[in-house]
Amino acid sequence: MLNILLATALSLHPGTVDTTRITVIPPSPVSRIAPAAVQDAKRPMPRLFGFDKVQHFALTYAISSFSFGALRSAGVDTEPALLASAAAAVATGLGKEVFDKRQNRPFSATDLLADALGAVAAYAVLSQTR
Secondary structure, three states: OHHHHHHHHHHHOOOOOOHHHOOOOOOOHHHHHOHHHHHHHHOOOOOOOOHHHHHHHHHHHHHHHHHHHHHHHOOOOHHHHHHHHHHHHHHHHHHHHHHHHHOOOOOOHHHHHHHHHHHHHHHHHHOOOO
């Protein structure tokens, strides 16, 4: 196969390749033994500070804030309302990631981190209310 490709390239551009200096390198044994590992190496790393993470943070913050306001309006004391609203926000983020996994999309731990940070930020702000 390589000979056919080389002959085709030389016929299209005669005189441009010095055939005396061509070395054929066989495929690496690792690529034959562990093709999955080679494919994993090509997969991009998750972005830690992408716009998607800002959306996760903001939505979790909003869910926590709105649920806290609803619980306080319903007469729930501050501390239980804080805990329940944070739990609802984190559960929503976790549910979203489980849904993604069931739709054959990747489960993202960095999305969950952004969700958790949004819930913690809302907890910190809302705990200052009376």
